Amino acid sequence: xxxxxxxxxxxxxxxxxxxxxxxxxxxxxxxxxxxxxxxxxxxxxxxxxxxxxxxxxxxxxxxxxxxxxxxxxxxxxxxxxxxxxxxxxxxxxxxxxxxxxxxxxxx
Numbered sequence: 001x002x003x004x005x006x007x008x009x010x011x012x013x014x015x016x017x018x019x020x021x022x023x024x025x026x027x028x029x030x031x032x033x034x035x036x037x038x039x040x041x042x043x044x045x046x047x048x049x050x051x052x053x054x055x056x057x058x059x060x061x062x063x064x065x066x067x068x069x070x071x072x073x074x075x076x077x078x079x080x081x082x083x084x085x086x087x088x089x090x091x092x093x094x095x096x097x098x099x100x101x102x103x104x105x106x107x
Contacts, residue, residue, distance in 0.1 A: 001039075002056045003105065006097035007088065010048050014084035018050075021081060028073040036064040050085070052097060 010018060022043065033041060037058030044051045058064050068074055082096075091098035 002061070003102060004052075004054050004056060005100040005102065006052045007100055008050045008052075008097045009086040009088065010045065010050050011084055011086050012048065015045065018045075018081070018084040021084070026073065026077055029077045032068055032071050032074050036068045038064075050097075 037056055039055045039057055041054035042052065044053075056064075078096075085096070087096050088098040
């Protein structure tokens, strides 16, 4: 299992909409997340920042993320959510959510 943390800015005035969207995530999106071996997935908000945490339980993260990105329902979901989001300028090429480096963990 690999832990992932990612960060993204929330556009001003979009918290209510983003919260409403995530109170009713489309079932097929949730199914795709599970099919791509993601577990224990959370998104947190603080002062205009979104932080996501999830655990990856598969063997090929890149392949699973490509599968998710190719899914038409997931693409439509992202299109609904993206107007609420503002990616970091310092993100890596190809990223929307910026990956974070883990600096501490304890069980």
